[in-house]
Amino acid sequence: MACYIASNANRFYAALETTFGSLALATSLSRVPAIGLGVRRETELPQRRDKTGLRTYAGLPSGFRNRTQFELETLLTEWDTTHPEPAYGPLFQAALGSTPSFFAGGTVQAVTGPTTLVLSGNHGLAVDQAVQSNGELRFVAAIVDESTVLLNAPFKTAPEPGASLGATITYMPATELPSVSIYDYWDPPEALQRILVGCGIDTLRIDINGDFHRFRFSGMSRDLIDNATYTSGQAGSTEFPQEPEVVSLSHTVVPGNLGQAWFGDGPTQFFSVLTAEVALDNSLEGRSREFGSDSLQCLVPGDRHVNMTFRLYSNTEPETTALYQAARQRSPIPVMLQLGQGTGQLCGVYMKSVVPAVPEFDDAENRLQWNFGRSRAQGTSNDELVIAFG
Numbered sequence: 001m002a003c004y005i006a007s008n009a010n011r012f013y014a015a016l017e018t019t020f021g022s023l024a025l026a027t028s029l030s031r032v033p034a035i036g037l038g039v040r041r042e043t044e045l046p047q048r049r050d051k052t053g054l055r056t057y058a059g060l061p062s063g064f065r066n067r068t069q070f071e072l073e074t075l076l077t078e079w080d081t082t083h084p085e086p087a088y089g090p091l092f093q094a095a096l097g098s099t100p101s102f103f104a105g106g107t108v109q110a111v112t113g114p115t116t117l118v119l120s121g122n123h124g125l126a127v128d129q130a131v132q133s134n135g136e137l138r139f140v141a142a143i144v145d146e147s148t149v150l151l152n153a154p155f156k157t158a159p160e161p162g163a164s165l166g167a168t169i170t171y172m173p174a175t176e177l178p179s180v181s182i183y184d185y186w187d188p189p190e191a192l193q194r195i196l197v198g199c200g201i202d203t204l205r206i207d208i209n210g211d212f213h214r215f216r217f218s219g220m221s222r223d224l225i226d227n228a229t230y231t232s233g234q235a236g237s238t239e240f241p242q243e244p245e246v247v248s249l250s251h252t253v254v255p256g257n258l259g260q261a262w263f264g265d266g267p268t269q270f271f272s273v274l275t276a277e278v279a280l281d282n283s284l285e286g287r288s289r290e291f292g293s294d295s296l297q298c299l300v301p302g303d304r305h306v307n308m309t310f311r312l313y314s315n316t317e318p319e320t321t322a323l324y325q326a327a328r329q330r331s332p333i334p335v336m337l338q339l340g341q342g343t344g345q346l347c348g349v350y351m352k353s354v355v356p357a358v359p360e361f362d363d364a365e366n367r368l369q370w371n372f373g374r375s376r377a378q379g380t381s382n383d384e385l386v387i388a389f390g
Contacts, residue, residue, distance in 0.1 A: 005191050011246065012037060012072070013183035016090040020298055021198035021222040022236035024181040028244045032087045033251050034074040035214075037184055039196065041068045041224050065294050068221040070196055072182065076213035078252040078344045079389050081167040086389050089169065090180045091217050095201035095280060096387065097174030097301075101129050108133070108163045109147070114154040119165070122146045130348050130388030132166035133159045136260070137338050137348040137390050139170075152336055152350060153262045156269075166343050168390040173382040177201070177282060177301050179222075181235075185243040193243070197235040198222025200299040202284035206339075206349060206387075208276040210256040213339045213347065220286050222296040254345045260338040264326075267334060268319040274369065276310035276337065278349050280385060306377035306384045308335065308354060314361075314368040324370075327356040332378060346390040351377040353384075 012034040015024035044065045052058065072091070079086040085100060093100060107120040117131070125131070129140050131149075134157045142150040159165070182196040202219035223235060230240040261270045283302030288295060314320065326333050332353040339347040354377045359370035377384040 005186060005188075009187040009191075011183075011185050011243070011249075013185070013244070014088060014090045015181050015183075016093060017179045017181055017198070019236070020179045021296070023195065023197050023241065025241060026181070026183050026244055028247045029083055030087060030090075030183075030244070031247075031249060032072075032074055032091070033077050033249060033253075034072055036073055037182065038071045039068065039184075039194070039221075039224060040070070041066060043067075063294060065288060066223075067288075068196070068224050069219070070182070070199065070221055071216060071218040073214065073216045076215070076254045076339055076345070076347050078254070081344060081390075085169050088215065089171075089389075091201060091215075092171045092204075092387055094178050094180045094199065095204040095217060095282070096171045096385070097177045098172045098382075101126060101170045101172070103129060103131060103165075103168045103170070105132075105165045105167050108159045108161055108165065110161055111155075111158045115141070115151040116144070116148065117151055117159075118148045120147070123149060125149055128170065128172060128350065128352075128383060128386045130168040130170045130350075130386075130390060132168050132343065132346060132390035133157075133163065135342045135346070137168070137346045137388060139336065139348065139350045139386060139388070141352075152334060152352070153267045153269075156260075166390055168388050170386060170388040172386050173304065173384060175301075175382065177284070177299055179299060182221075183241075183243070193227045193240070195225050195235070195241070196221040196223075197225065198296055198299075200282075200284050200286070202282050204280040206278040208256065208259070208278075208337060208339065209274065212253050212256045213259075214256075219284060220296065220299075252345065254340040258339070258341045260336075260341075262334075262336040262338075263323060264319060264333050266319070267336070270312065270319070272313040272315060272320070274311045274313065276308065278337070278351075278385070279305075279307050279309075281305040281307075304384065306351065307374045308351065308377065309371075309373055309375065311362075311369055311371050314370050323356060324359065327358045327372070327375075330355050335377075343390070348386075348388040348390070350386040350388070351384060353378045
């Protein structure tokens with residue numbers, strides 16, 4: 001007799017597709033420690049207006065266009081830097097667009113200023129790429145020469161000469177967006193198994209200072225296939241793929257209160273931030289309306305919107321007053337958020353030019369709070385938002 005299926009008896013995998021809508025095979029390293037995956041598949045059902053003389057619904061034929069939307073939620077977890085990238089790396093690449101830049105680390109020769117870092121030998125870094133030291137993540141603001149870089153903010157603990165910098169991986173925006181395949185395997189093996197193919201990430205949301213640091217990916221998919229209705233040739237595969245070898249998922253989640261917030265041209269570390277959310281919206285559209293097609297043919301990204309909302313306690317510090325002045329004058333400021341505070345448990349979110357919204361004053365509690373609404377990030381060429389892990 002069949003039994004119920006436990007709601008936590010499933011495993012998620014994500015793999016980058018080389019061709020839109022063609023299944024990308026997952027491996028054991030592709031397993032994403034997700035909270036859940038919501039999928040909604042709908043078929044466009046037009047209203048029949050032919051007159052039959054009856055009030056009975058006569059039904060519709062098959063073949064109408066389908067729409068598939070999804071949302072996947074996961075948490076910031078520890079990254080084993082011996083692996084090529086974090087398991088959810090393909091999702092960040094699909095959201096931002098560019099091939100990630102990997103920095104294997106280096107040896108510090110000297111720190112000649114608050115943000116001037118000199119390495120032994122050629123660093124091989126690029127502007128906006130991340131570096132890591134002593135559980136802190138920073139971004140390269142400028143290249144001085146082949147061994148010297150300027151950072152966006154100083155390290156709280158400056159590395160000593162001879163110290164080693166940790167490995168990082170950096171995701172940057174691009175004009176075009178790749179697609180991913182998302183697997184949803186369940187126990188027992190006889191249960192229905194699902195795969196989303198041709199997934200495009202329309203929105204990415206990063207929540208800060210919750211119980212845990214949380215990432216939410218949502219978008220559209222070309223198709224939803226399953227092992228119960230699969231036919232050979234779907235998603236470019238001759239058979240429904242079996243789940244990769246299941247290995248023990250040993251990962252450490254990062255408390256949402258751990259991290260750093262840096263605002264302004266100084267910049268200055270703020271200790272008064274209560275909550276924050278960074279949202280990326282790709283204005284994604286699917287090519288699906290042409291005559292002769294019944295599903296997505298490709299993904300078409302539109303204008304990119306990067307917005308930040310945040311709430312902090314008001315105080316008399318000059319840096320807080322400067323933040324208000326920047327909002328009133330619509331002066332852009334750099335913003336960097338570091339999630340986590342340990343090697344392998346770091347995520348950096350860097351926006352080099354954010355125009356803060358004028359804050360609303362909230363005096364409902366004992367201490368005055370400022371609520372900054374949608375503060376939009378801007379840039380010059382695919383550089384509004386950079387996300388890195390270390």
